[in-house]
Amino acid sequence: MLFMYKKYLLVLIFTSFSGVVICQQFSGEAIYIEKKIYKEDVNRTQAENDRKALQLKRLYEKEMRLVFNENESYYDEVPSLSLQENAAYRMGFASGGGGYLSNGIYKNIDKKTFTEQREFLGKLFLIKDKLPALKWNVSKESKQIGEHLAIKATTTVAIILDSYSANSNEKVNYIVTAWFSPSIPVSHGPLFFQGLPGLILEIHGKDTVFLCKGLTIYKEDKLNIYPKNKGEELNEKQFHKIMQAKKEERKF
Numbered sequence: 001m002l003f004m005y006k007k008y009l010l011v012l013i014f015t016s017f018s019g020v021v022i023c024q025q026f027s028g029e030a031i032y033i034e035k036k037i038y039k040e041d042v043n044r045t046q047a048e049n050d051r052k053a054l055q056l057k058r059l060y061e062k063e064m065r066l067v068f069n070e071n072e073s074y075y076d077e078v079p080s081l082s083l084q085e086n087a088a089y090r091m092g093f094a095s096g097g098g099g100y101l102s103n104g105i106y107k108n109i110d111k112k113t114f115t116e117q118r119e120f121l122g123k124l125f126l127i128k129d130k131l132p133a134l135k136w137n138v139s140k141e142s143k144q145i146g147e148h149l150a151i152k153a154t155t156t157v158a159i160i161l162d163s164y165s166a167n168s169n170e171k172v173n174y175i176v177t178a179w180f181s182p183s184i185p186v187s188h189g190p191l192f193f194q195g196l197p198g199l200i201l202e203i204h205g206k207d208t209v210f211l212c213k214g215l216t217i218y219k220e221d222k223l224n225i226y227p228k229n230k231g232e233e234l235n236e237k238q239f240h241k242i243m244q245a246k247k248e249e250r251k252f
Contacts, residue, residue, distance in 0.1 A: 027069040027223030030199065031078065031214040032190050035061040037207050060208070066190060068199075072225040073188040076104035100125075100243070106227035107131060107194060109187050115227035118239070121246065124231035127239050132157075134195050136178070143179065145201045145212070150179035153196055157205075174206040184215070 063078040100120040107114045109131075116127045134155045141152040158173050178189065182198040189200030190210040203210040234242075 026185060027218040028067070028184070028186075029216045029218075029223075030066045030068070030201075030212050032064045032066065033061070033211045033213055034064050034190065035209060037209060064190060064210070066188060067223060067225060068186050068188045069223045069225060070186060071108060071110050073107045073109075073186075073194075074104060074225050074227070075107075075190060104228055105191065106225065107188065107192070109194060114192065117228040117231050120239075120243065125239055125242075126228065126231035126233045127236060128233060129236040131194060132192055134193070136196055138196070145179060145181070148181040148183055148201065150181050150201050151198070153178045153180060176206075177204040178202065184217075 064075060065078045066073055066075045100118045103117040103119060105114055105116045112131045114129060114131050118125045118127055136153045136155050138151060138153045142149055154175055154177050156173050157176050158171055178200045179202040180196040180198040180200045184199035186199050187194050187196060190203055193200055193203055201212040
């Protein structure tokens, strides 16, 4: 466990809570469901589409936890017996050439940095680099998420397809939609998403969604959050060079 606290004020579950208490020491924990959206291929049979949907569910559907204070956050998978089989499946997929596994992402908003422990081909790496500079466009559109009024914001994310399993180094841009709540006054969110004036409760990407299903707010004692410290230290560019080299090896 990479965070510590002593006392809590209240637990906010979106089906039954009555608001958020704003306090000087603002810390908490949010639980998200992270999953891929599968669109059926008309050129496949229903059985083939069902198998593909199940594969994506086993590979990508996870219950995730974001712990945070005013400045720091840590995002990782929630330990669960029901998820162990899927975790083992993802490990086997990654070992067979499907990419790397993330063991948790630490973000520091003030320093604009992150630390992520990744496992690639049986080796641990500690990636330390700058957070992406996201340019958010905040709209006037809003909706209720539980008892929270959430505001819509969008940004454009650029992804370089140079992963271990990709076939090119093509850069693609896509629009990400976020719903954040100013009533939770921290600039955190799932994965590397951050920088909005309130906690991000939902993210809708190209083919992935993050849905917050519960929230806990702590009082009195600040939640101390720490990054993992084991693994070969690299920046993002150095790590992707290693992945690219391994991809080239697979061609022969």
